[in-house]
Amino acid sequence: MAQAWNLIHRPKGLPTYTDFALRALDNRDLADGEVRIANRWLSVDPYMRGRMNDTKSYVPPFALGEPMTGGAVGEVIESRADTLPVGTRVQHMAGWRDEAILPADQAQRLPDGDIPMQAYLGALGMPGMTAWFGLLAVAEAKAGDTVFVSAAAGAVGSSVVQIAKAKGMTVIGSAGGADKVDWVRSLGADAVVDYKGDVPLVKALGEAAPDGIDVYFDNVGGDHFDAALAHANQNARFAVCGMIDGYNASEPVALRYLMRIISQRVRIRGFIVSDFLSRISEFHHGMGEIVASGRFQREETVVEGLDAMPDAFLGLFSGKNRGKMLVKL
CATH class of the missing domain: 3.40.50.720 (NAD(P)-binding Rossmann-like Domain)
Known part of the structure; x- marks a missing residue:
């Protein structure tokens, strides 16, 4: 059964494990235009700490008792959308869980090629x-x-x-x-x-x-x-x-x-x-040239398993990551 991490308390200071709970997700059928995605890699980022506070910011706070969200990449395993057939590699924002159901327009197809999908949560993301x-x-x-x-x-x-x-x-x-x-x-x-x-x-x-x-x-x-x-x-x-x-x-x-x-x-x-989403093609072109030159080092700190998601997140605040902190499912 699919599971997701929920925020159950607003942290005071550094979050603790008791602020989170891993809970089952509803296993429902897809509606027209939706896809089911098996997440393969999940991102944890410092900005997520701000979303744990009930304050006005540039993104809404996490709702208590609801699945949290964040960057993720995965593979479509069921589809009722012609634009994203089964097997498509995608990036989306329904992280902190092992499986996501989304409207197809909320998932972006990853480019074809040999670049590992998790790179789109780091240097190319x-x-x-x-x-x-x-x-x-x-x-x-x-x-x-x-x-x-x-x-x-x-x-x-x-x-x-x-x-x-x-x-x-x-x-x-x-x-x-x-x-x-x-x-x-x-x-x-x-x-x-x-x-x-x-x-x-x-x-x-x-x-x-x-x-x-x-x-x-x-x-x-x-x-x-x-x-x-x-x-x-x-x-x-x-x-x-x-x-x-x-x-x-x-x-x-x-x-x-x-x-x-x-x-x-x-x-x-x-x-x-x-602020710069309208210029994303400029980034892809410029960063692509640097990566293609062979001069760019892409480093990842990988934590294994959905159960370890809070460990990965809290590790950001004690300097446990070198490069991008990722959770591999």
Whole structure:
């Protein structure tokens, strides 16, 4: 019987396993125009934490006692829609479950070819698209810029590092622990700051970027944001797509260098990847060229089984992922 994870409590701070429940889904017949999809890979992403709060945001909160949603890829196993016959590989947003029933227009056919389907949840999906437009459109980064990337070992951050290097930029990444630092350096980063190390972050960034930074790609917020302000060059551009440090925090982080926004004329712009959906073909073309060049490393941290979905999600907040965190069914 098909199952889905439900949110049963609104978390306070970091979610716990008791906030979730795995429950059976209704096993109903398909209506005209619907497909039944066997999910093969599920995505967990930091933005999902915000949807667990009952607050107004750019996406509605998860409803208590109802199946949660998120990115997924799978295969059509039953169809009453001519556009998606049985056997079609698709991407959709009915994740957190092993099987989904959807109207055909809510599932997108994956391109034919040898690319593994889970890549469309990572470098060729939402994280890669976030990296591409955040760096090149929001921050307007260009060849010769010095770019600081927080969470550089994550799905978005590791893509930013590689796109920036492919475009002729100097890249400084931030990662936690020696293994991740070494991996980010292997992606091409010119320098990597270990935020778990003994040197304070603001000092470590100053040593890595003695001439300052022109662009900051923010996935973390908090101390990383403050350090970026401390070393921002005049007219620096900050692209802010996530602040994972604050998602479970009860108190805001004080920013010591906030006044530098004025003196350095720093431009700070938040964005959501859906802002750029009309330009998705631009992403597919540009990212496709980088991937096809053989210079792009696609890394995945894979957790096995639907039962482990909360483990995978909570692992995002303790740095257990290198690259994209995925659940394989």
